[in-house]
Amino acid sequence: MRIFWFRRDLRLEDNTGLYHALNSDEEVLPIFIFDPNILSQLPENDARVSFIYQQLENIQKQLKGAGKKLAVFSGDATNVFGKLIQENPITSVYTNHDYEPYARKRDKAVFQLLQQHSISFKTCKDQVIFEKDEITKSDGSPYVVYTPYSKKWKEEWNKKSIVHYPSEKLLDKIAVHSYPFLSLADIGFKTSEIKVPNFNISDNLIANYEETRNFPAIKGTSFLSTHLRFGTISIRKIAQKADQFSNKTFLNELIWREFFMQILWYFPHTINQSFKPQYDAIEWKNNKNAFQLWCEGKTGYPFVDAGMRELNATGHMHNRVRMIVASFLCKHLLIDWRWGETYFAQKLLDYEQASNVGNWQWAAGSGVDAAPYFRIFNPTEQIKKFDSDLQYIKKWIPELGTDSYPQPIVDHKEAREKCLETYKKALDKS
DNA sequence: TGAAATGTTGGGGCG
DNA sequence: ACGCCCCAACATTTC
Numbered sequence: 001m002r003i004f005w006f007r008r009d010l011r012l013e014d015n016t017g018l019y020h021a022l023n024s025d026e027e028v029l030p031i032f033i034f035d036p037n038i039l040s041q042l043p044e045n046d047a048r049v050s051f052i053y054q055q056l057e058n059i060q061k062q063l064k065g066a067g068k069k070l071a072v073f074s075g076d077a078t079n080v081f082g083k084l085i086q087e088n089p090i091t092s093v094y095t096n097h098d099y100e101p102y103a104r105k106r107d108k109a110v111f112q113l114l115q116q117h118s119i120s121f122k123t124c125k126d127q128v129i130f131e132k133d134e135i136t137k138s139d140g141s142p143y144v145v146y147t148p149y150s151k152k153w154k155e156e157w158n159k160k161s162i163v164h165y166p167s168e169k170l171l172d173k174i175a176v177h178s179y180p181f182l183s184l185a186d187i188g189f190k191t192s193e194i195k196v197p198n199f200n201i202s203d204n205l206i207a208n209y210e211e212t213r214n215f216p217a218i219k220g221t222s223f224l225s226t227h228l229r230f231g232t233i234s235i236r237k238i239a240q241k242a243d244q245f246s247n248k249t250f251l252n253e254l255i256w257r258e259f260f261m262q263i264l265w266y267f268p269h270t271i272n273q274s275f276k277p278q279y280d281a282i283e284w285k286n287n288k289n290a291f292q293l294w295c296e297g298k299t300g301y302p303f304v305d306a307g308m309r310e311l312n313a314t315g316h317m318h319n320r321v322r323m324i325v326a327s328f329l330c331k332h333l334l335i336d337w338r339w340g341e342t343y344f345a346q347k348l349l350d351y352e353q354a355s356n357v358g359n360w361q362w363a364a365g366s367g368v369d370a371a372p373y374f375r376i377f378n379p380t381e382q383i384k385k386f387d388s389d390l391q392y393i394k395k396w397i398p399e400l401g402t403d404s405y406p407q408p409i410v411d412h413k414e415a416r417e418k419c420l421e422t423y424k425k426a427l428d429k430s
Numbered sequence: 431t432g433a434a435a436t437g438t439t440g441g442g443g444c445g
Numbered sequence: 446a447c448g449c450c451c452c453a454a455c456a457t458t459t460c
Contacts, residue, residue, distance in 0.1 A: 214431090323431065362431085374460035375432050382432090416434085420460060 001088050001175060003081075005095040006032045006070075007103075009126050009231035010055035012062055012168045016126040019165035021094035027175040029088065030063070032056055034074040034187045035106075047192035047315050047349055048230075053184050055232055060181060066171040071179035074187045078109050090119050096126035096231075099261055100353045101268040127231055128258050129239050130156060132265040135258075142266040143259070144275075144368045150255045154248075162240050194315045196349050199224045199233065201241055210249040216307075216318035217391035222250070223316070225350030228257070260358035263368055270367070271357050272338060279366030281426040285334040293409055294329055295343055297396070300408035301379040303387065304328045306396035313396075315349035320386055326363035327377040332415040334422055337364035365423070373423040376416050 004021040010032075012018065021028045042049060060070050073080045084090065093114055098107065111121045125131050135152050136142055143149035184191060201222050205212075212220030227233045235254070242251040267275060274280045293299050297308035307321035317325070322344075329340045341360040345351050361367025365375075387393055390400070399405045 320431090327432090371431075372460085376434095376460085378433060413434095416460095424460090 001090055002026050002028045003084065003090055003093045004028050004030045005093060006030065006056075006059075007095060007098055007231075008229065009096045010052065010059065011232055011234070012059060012171065013166075014164045014234040014236060015096070015167040015231075016165045017094045017096040017122075017124040019167035019170065020122065020124055021092075022167060022170035022173040024173075026091065026173070028094075028173050029071060029084070029090075029175045029177055029179075030059075030068075031071045031073060031080075031084070031179075033077050033080050034072070034182065035077060036074065037076065037102075037106075039187065039189070044188060045190045045192045047194035047196070048351070049187075049189050050184070050192040050194075051196045051226070051349065052230060053189070053191075055230060056181075063171065063174065066174070068171060068174040068176070070181060071177060072182045073179070074182055077106055078113050081110055081113055085114070085117055085119060090117075092120040092122055094122045094124070096124050097131065098127075099131070099265050101264070101271060104268075127228070127235060128261060129153075129235060129254075130258055132262050135262065142262055144263070146256065146259055146369045149259050149262075150252060153255050153258065154251075157239075157243070162236055164234075164236060194349070196226045197223045197314075197316065199227050201238065203245075206242060206245050206250045207247065210247055213249070214320045214386050215392075216321050217387060217389075217395075221319060225352070225355075229350050229352050257352070257355060260354040263358055264354040267368075270361065271353065274364075274366035275361055275368050276366050276370070278427055278430040279364065281429050282334075282336075283422060283426065284336040286336055286339070287333065290333045290409060291329075291335050291339055293406075294325070294333060294335070298406050299328070299333075299410075300406040301328065301332075302390075302393045302397055302400055302405075303379045303383050306393040309396040311344075311347050315347060317348070318392070320382075321392075322359070323363060324377055324379055324382050326360060327371075328379055330364040331376045331419040332379075332410050332412070334419060337361060337366065373427065374420060376419060378412060378416075380412065 002021050004018050009015050009017065039049065056070060056072060063069050081093070107123070114121045130153060135149060135156060143152065199222055200219070201224065205220070205222060209220065212218045224233070224238065228235060228238070239251065239254055242254060264270065294304070295308065297305035297312065299305055303321065304325050307317050307325045310321070311317040326337070326340055329335050330337050337360045341356055344356055344360070348356070358367060362370045365371055365373040383390070383393065394400055397405065
């Protein structure tokens with residue numbers, strides 16, 4: 001018997017690892033494991049846990065149609081596997097790659113356990129088109145600048161023809177078993193009132209993406225990120241669609257995702273250290289009160305506040321606004337990018353460590369191919385450019401223009417000058 | 431995937 | 446018609 005281990009690939013269709021697991025005469029036990037190492041840090045109504053559970057239920061419904069079912073466990077992965085291999089004649093375990101530092105550690109421990117029992121651990125590429133070692137410079141070293149990376153990515157993409165993995169057609173190989181399907185309550189969670197929005201990848205959206213994506217009042221973005229994060233849609237399907245359009249702006253965003261994933265793979269220390277080490281000499285102010293006001297959307301800068309309120313209310317924030325609030329936190333408030341990264345990690349439905357760390361370091365100036373330190377967004381100029389009629393801002397700040405809306409917590413000009421001085425001081429040291 | 435500061439140009443008011 | 450000043454508009458440099 002084989003095991004297929006679902007993680008960030010919560011779908012039956014075009015699932016690489018699932019396809020390879022099912023594509024033999026052996027029967028396959030499909031499992032999912034809720035990991036207390038991750039869950040214990042989350043509130044009981046965490047919206048992502050609800051979304052994962054909802055997707056597991058979807059999978060369960062589809063499997064039941066084929067007279068099968070999914071097993072859902074809770075526990076440390078090695079403990080769960082220890083039990084499963086005692087109770088079943090397991091020959092191999094299949095799963096899809098997960099590139100985050102924590103997942104790599106977890107998978108290494110599972111691999112070692114399986115190895116002791118002479119069980120093979122087969123892992124597949126599924127959540128990206130190209131992973132770590134597939135797009136590198138000619139000497140095998142990783143790209144740390146986006147443009148040449150994307151050029152190489154597109155070259156390789158054009159060379160190959162896309163392969164799909166019709167895992168959904170092999171469900172008859174799934175084993176009959178009596179393992180449980182734990183409920184949300186069983187793992188100590190409740191259904192969140194925050195729901196993951198559906199994605200939109202209509203022809204219209206992709207064709208107009210470059211023109212509309214920067215205006216948060218327009219529904220010009222795809223809302224794909226959460227679905228890509230949890231694998232509820234196949235990246236192969238999305239990339240193929242994006243490539244059909246002559247304007248490659250949308251495809252480029254998919255490439256940014258893989259760019260940051262390979263950066264995290266080669267430079268895992270960047271989850272808490274600046275990619276450019278001299279940026280760790282910055283003397284952040286780290287004012288807790290200012291941070292709290294930023295979190296709550298009460299800085300007195302409407303674009304910043306609207307974004308943070310959108311995040312708090314929905315678990316989502318428009319990408320243009322993410323850049324604005326991030327620049328404001330790091331540069332106007334001189335608060336360490338890690339604080340912002342941590343807050344986003346708590347709140348974002350689409351939280352993806354590689355993209356979140358990569359983009360926060362971009363905003364702080366400390367990352368690969370980052371914004372230069374002197375590039376400081378003016379949160380008021382940004383309104384003129386991207387929300388000039390205040391449609392987005394008023395949606396989230398109904399009290400705008402009244403006495404109850406706070407005064408700016410910092411003066412733009414002063415904050416800008418202080419930022420330049422602080423960054424310069426740190427960078428002059430090296 | 432900036433914005434401010436500084437420089438340049440040219441039209442118009444005016445003596 | 447001319448020189449001078451002002452300043453908007455645009456370009457370039459700087460942070």
